[in-house]
Amino acid sequence: MSPQLQKYLREKRVQVDRTLDHVLPPEEQEPCVIHRSMRYSVLAGGKRLRPILVIAAYQVAGGSRDAILVPACGLELIHTYSLIHDDLPCMDDDDYRRGRPTNHKVFGEAMAVLAGDAMTALAFECLLTEDQEDCFPAGAQLRAARAVARAIGTVGLVGGQVMDISNDARDGRKETLEETCARKTGALIGTSLECGGLLAGADSSVLEALRRYGRGLGLGFQIIDDVLNVTGDPRQMGKAAHSDQARDMVTFASLLGVEGAREEAQRWIEDAKSALDFLGEVAWPLREIADYVLERES
Amino acid sequence: MSPQLQKYLREKRVQVDRTLDHVLPPEEQEPCVIHRSMRYSVLAGGKRLRPILVIAAYQVAGGSRDAILVPACGLELIHTYSLIHDDLPCMDDDDYRRGRPTNHKVFGEAMAVLAGDAMTALAFECLLTEDQEDCFPAGAQLRAARAVARAIGTVGLVGGQVMDISNDARDGRKETLEETCARKTGALIGTSLECGGLLAGADSSVLEALRRYGRGLGLGFQIIDDVLNVTGDPRQMGKAAHSDQARDMVTFASLLGVEGAREEAQRWIEDAKSALDFLGEVAWPLREIADYVLERES
Numbered sequence: 012m013s014p015q016l017q018k019y020l021r022e023k024r025v026q027v028d029r030t031l032d033h034v035l036p037p038e039e040q041e042p043c044v045i046h047r048s049m050r051y052s053v054l055a056g057g058k059r060l061r062p063i064l065v066i067a068a069y070q071v072a073g074g075s076r077d078a079i080l081v082p083a084c085g086l087e088l089i090h091t092y093s094l095i096h097d098d099l100p101c102m103d104d105d106d107y108r109r110g111r112p113t114n115h116k117v118f119g120e121a122m123a124v125l126a127g128d129a130m131t132a133l134a135f136e137c138l139l140t141e142d143q144e145d146c147f148p149a150g151a152q153l154r155a156a157r158a159v160a161r162a163i164g165t166v167g168l169v170g171g172q173v174m175d176i177s178n179d180a181r182d183g184r185k186e187t188l189e190e191t192c193a194r195k196t197g198a199l200i201g202t203s204l205e206c207g208g209l210l211a212g213a214d215s216s217v218l219e220a221l222r223r224y225g226r227g228l229g230l231g232f233q234i235i236d237d238v239l240n241v242t243g244d245p246r247q248m249g250k251a252a253h254s255d256q257a258r259d260m261v262t263f264a265s266l267l268g269v270e271g272a273r274e275e276a277q278r279w280i281e282d283a284k285s286a287l288d289f290l291g292e293v294a295w296p297l298r299e300i301a302d303y304v305l306e307r308e309s
Numbered sequence: 310m311s312p313q314l315q316k317y318l319r320e321k322r323v324q325v326d327r328t329l330d331h332v333l334p335p336e337e338q339e340p341c342v343i344h345r346s347m348r349y350s351v352l353a354g355g356k357r358l359r360p361i362l363v364i365a366a367y368q369v370a371g372g373s374r375d376a377i378l379v380p381a382c383g384l385e386l387i388h389t390y391s392l393i394h395d396d397l398p399c400m401d402d403d404d405y406r407r408g409r410p411t412n413h414k415v416f417g418e419a420m421a422v423l424a425g426d427a428m429t430a431l432a433f434e435c436l437l438t439e440d441q442e443d444c445f446p447a448g449a450q451l452r453a454a455r456a457v458a459r460a461i462g463t464v465g466l467v468g469g470q471v472m473d474i475s476n477d478a479r480d481g482r483k484e485t486l487e488e489t490c491a492r493k494t495g496a497l498i499g500t501s502l503e504c505g506g507l508l509a510g511a512d513s514s515v516l517e518a519l520r521r522y523g524r525g526l527g528l529g530f531q532i533i534d535d536v537l538n539v540t541g542d543p544r545q546m547g548k549a550a551h552s553d554q555a556r557d558m559v560t561f562a563s564l565l566g567v568e569g570a571r572e573e574a575q576r577w578i579e580d581a582k583s584a585l586d587f588l589g590e591v592a593w594p595l596r597e598i599a600d601y602v603l604e605r606e607s
Contacts, residue, residue, distance in 0.1 A: 128467050129462050133463075139451055141455065156437055160437060164434065170340055
C-alpha cells in the first residue's frame with residue numbers, strides 16, 4: 012500500500028470512527044443493554060471499507076462537504092448488522108468476529124437479533140438525516156436511501172445470504188457463485204459507491220462508472236476473502252480460518268484453486284479500475300483501494 | 310362497528326392486500342424460499358390497521374391519490390417483520406400467529422430472521438418508491454421515511470421489545486408499562502398517522518393532532534391487547550391466550566385488573582378522539598377506528 016493511500020485510509024477511518032461514536036446512542040441511554048450491544052459490535056474496529064468508499068466516491072464525483080460522514084456511516088451500520096445476523100447460531104453459528112466473541116455470545120441471541128434490527132433503522136436515519144439536508148442536492152438523500160433499501164433486500168444482501176446458507180453453489184457452477192457473491196458482498200459495496208456519487212450530484216456517466224467499479228471491487232473482494240479463508244492467519248483475521256472447508260462450502264478457492272481464484276480476482280480488479288479511466292487523476296483513491304483489496308492479507 | 314366503518318375498513322383492506330401482493334416479489338423469483346417465507350407471513354391476513362391508519366390520516370389531511378397505498382404498505386411490512394422476529398425461539402418463542410404456525414415453525418429460524426430483515430428493506434423501498442414521486446409534496450417521502458426509521462429504532466419499536474423481553478415492567482410501575490407500550494406499539498401506530506399526514510402535506514397543527522391521536526390510540530390498543538390476552542377466545546384471536554400469565558409478565562391487566570385496564574384504555578381513546586375535534590366531520594374514520602379498537606374482541 013502506498014504511503015499516500017495509508018494516510019488517506021487512516022484519516023478517513025478516524026473520521027468514520029468518530030462519527031459512528033456520535034450517531035450511536037450512548038450506553039447510558041435506556042434501554043442501556045441494546046445500546047451496549049450495538050456499540051460493542053460497531054465500535055469493534057474493522058476496515059470501514061464501505062463508508063470510506065462512500066466518501067471516496069463522493070469526493071471523486073466532486074463533493075467536498077463533511078456532511079457526507081453521517082450517511083457514509085449508514086453503510087457501516089448496515090454492514091455490521093449483516094455480520095451480527097450472519098453470525099447467529101441459526102445461520103453461520105460463528106463464535107468470533109474481528110478477534111472478539113460475536114455479539115450473541117456476549118449479549119445473547121435475542122439482543123443480537125434486536126441490535127441488528129436497530130442498526131438497520133439507525134442506518135436509514137443516517138442516510139435520511141435532517142441536520143445536513145441543505146448540504147446535498149435536492150432529492151439526493153431520497154435516491155441514496157432508495158438505492159440502499161434495494162441493495163439490502165432479496166435482490167442484494169439478504170438474497171445473497173439466503174443463497175449462501177442454502178449452499179446454492181453446490182451446483183459447482185462459477186456463475187452461481189458469482190451471483191451469490193454479487194448479492195452478498197457486491198450489492199452493498201456497489202451501493203456504497205453509488206451513494207457517494209448520488210450525494211455529490213454525479214451525472215449518469217459517473218454513476219455508471221462507479222457502479223461498474225463497485226461490481227468488480229465487490230467480486231474481487233469476496234474472491235480474496237475465500238482465498239484468505241484457506242491461506243490466512245486466523246490471528247491476523249480475527250476469525251476462524253478454514254471455516255469454509257469445515258462447512259464443505261463451495262467457494263472460489265475450492266472451485267478454481269487458490270492460484271486460479273487469485274487470477275480471477277485480479278481480472279475483476281482490473282475491470283474495476285478501467286471503469287475509472289475517464290475520471291483521470293482525481294480517482295486515485297479508488298484505484299489504489301482496488302489494488303489494496305487484491306493484496307490484503309486479512 | 311357502524312356499517313359505514315365496516316364498509317370503509319373492508320374497502321381499504323382489499324386495496325392494501327392487493328398492493329401488498331403487488332409489492333412482494335413473486336414466489337417464483339429466486340431465491341424462492343425467502344419470497345415464499347415473506348409472502349406466508351405478510352399475506353396471512355390481519356386487520357391491516359397500520360396501513361389503514363396511514364390512508365385514513367392521509368385522507369383526513371386532504372390527500373386523495375391512490376399513490377398512498379404503496380407507502381402505506383411499508384408500515385404493514387414493518388409490523389409483520391416485528392411479529393416474525395418477536396415470535397423467534399430466542400424471543401417470545403411463539404408457535405402460532407394469526408391462526409397459523411409462526412414463520413420460523415414453517416421456514417426455520419434462519420429464514421425467519423432473513424424474511425424479517427428483507428421486509429424492513431422492502432418497507433423502505435415502499436416508503437421511498439420512485440414510481441409515485443410526483444404524487445407527493447417535495448420532501449414528503451424523505452420526511453415520512455425518516456419518521457419511520459426513528460420510530461422503529463431503540464427509541465421506538467426495538468426499544469419497546471428490549472424492555473418487554475427484559476420484563477422491565479417487573480418494577481410494577483404503571484409509568485414503566487406505559488413507556489414500554491408507547492415504544493413497542495405506540496411508536497409504529499403514531500408514525501403511521503404521521504406518515505399519512507406528511508404525505509398529504511399537512512401543516513404542523515394537523516400533524517400534532519395526528520400524533521396525539523396516535524399516542525392515545527396506540528396505548529388504548531395495547532391495553533385492550535393485554536385484556537384480550539386474559540379474557541379472549543384463542544380461536545378468535547388466532548394465537549394463544551393467557552400467554553402473558555404463563556410468562557409471569559406484568560401487563561395492564563395484571564396491574565390494574567381487567568376492569569381497571571378497560572377504563573384506562575377508554576381514557577386514552579377519549580383523549581385520542583378529542584385531539585381530532587378541530588378537524589370536524591372529515592375525521593370520522595379515525596374517530597370510529599378509535600371506538601372500534603376499544604370494542605374489538607380479537
